[in-house]
Amino acid sequence: MPSTMKIAAAIGAAAALLCTTALAQEQLVRIGLSGPLTGANAFAGKDNENGVRLAVEELNARQIKVGGKSLRFALMSEDDQGDPKAGVNVAQKFADAGVKFVLGPYNSGVAIPASRVYNDAGILMSTVGTSPKITQARYPNVFRIVASDTQVGASMASYAARELKIRTVGVIDDRTAFGQGIADEFVRQARASGLNVAGREFTNDKASDFASILTAFRNKKVDAIFFGGYAPQGAPMARQMRQLGMGSVRLLGGDTLCSPEMAKLGGDAVGANVMCAQAGAMLDKQAGGPAFKARYKGRFGREPDVYAPAFYDQAMFIGQAIKDAGSVDAAAVGKALHTASYAGVAGTYGYDANGNLKKTAVTVYTFKGGQLAPLASY
Secondary structure, rough: EEEEEEHHHHHHHHHHHHHHHHHHHHEEEEEEEEEEOOOOHHHHHHOOOOOOHHHHHHHHOOEEEOOOEEEEEHHHHHHOOOOOHHHHHHHHHHOOOOOOOOOOOOHHHHHHHHHHHHHHHOEEEOOOOOOOOOHHOOOEEEEEEOHHHHHHHHHHHHHHHHHOOEEEEEEEOOOHHHHHHHHHHHHHHHHHOOOOEEEEEEEOOOOOOOOHHHHHHHHHOOEEEEOOOHHHHHHHHHHHHHOOOOOOOEEEHHHHHHHHHHHHHHHHHHHOOOEEEEOOOOHHOOOOOHHHHHHHHHHHHOOOOOOOOHHHHHHHHHHHHHHHHHHOOOOHHHHHHHHHHOOOOOOOEEOOOOOOOOOOEEEEEEEOOOOOEEEEEO
């Protein structure tokens, strides 16, 4: 063999050895994202994904080591379509791929059945699903990273009674696990606060025509309507309320209406007449909030939506818990999450035995000039 060929072969062998050595000193940690990446709520799914992606990139920059190996975090996103069956399939796909940490699902109706799959597979699941049913099973590695329907729905009802002086309210829900759950909690607290619930009507999460329901409530002379559902239905509902001469009637909702998508789809029909309650304190008032918003916009070219901060925070908390536990085992990391606390950009995170936040604020917002404007925090 000519000397030049021998030299090239030696260099190639050395490079291969270095690559093999580097890989041996590196451990891959897959972070799964389950959410609606297509369909009406894709805006929320992509926002959640962006929050996790930003965290994964920052965790990799920190070069965390466990057991002498450098960790390399990788995001694996799957579209659960906001559908329970699809969500269960995604959970099984993650299990088959060896994913140990999953952020999502976004929808309560998806999170409830998927949580059983994740539990059985030994996967740690962190969801923004607000239905109390999600954590009632007390799976050790299921965490709710925001306030529950009990807290959000009750806060909106209390605000309506105390601050808005609402007397009569109509209630609509979209028949999803989330919509029914938050409407139930709103009704419970509304009645406890002395409000008259004039009736409860139902729609679905694909509907766009609410004229008959709204007309019925107009005839009952309600001061406000509480909608348990999502922005793609809430925005046309606001427009139709205006068309029916219900401009003075407030449209109230939970966190899913606290989205720029409401203003985008509803236009000038979404303003001071719309109020929503969202888990967490005001992001701009948190120490790391403005900087997070700047990093997010610089990376993705848009403002963060409702849950990007919470998804980012929990992914970063998982990174801290891995370091604290000295392990990438989901059970060990879950124990660390239950015992530690984490100061995130949207607040401080700490979990009780059921996987619920020990303490969380709820903020009531309205819309001004197409942007969310905070009114009060509880």
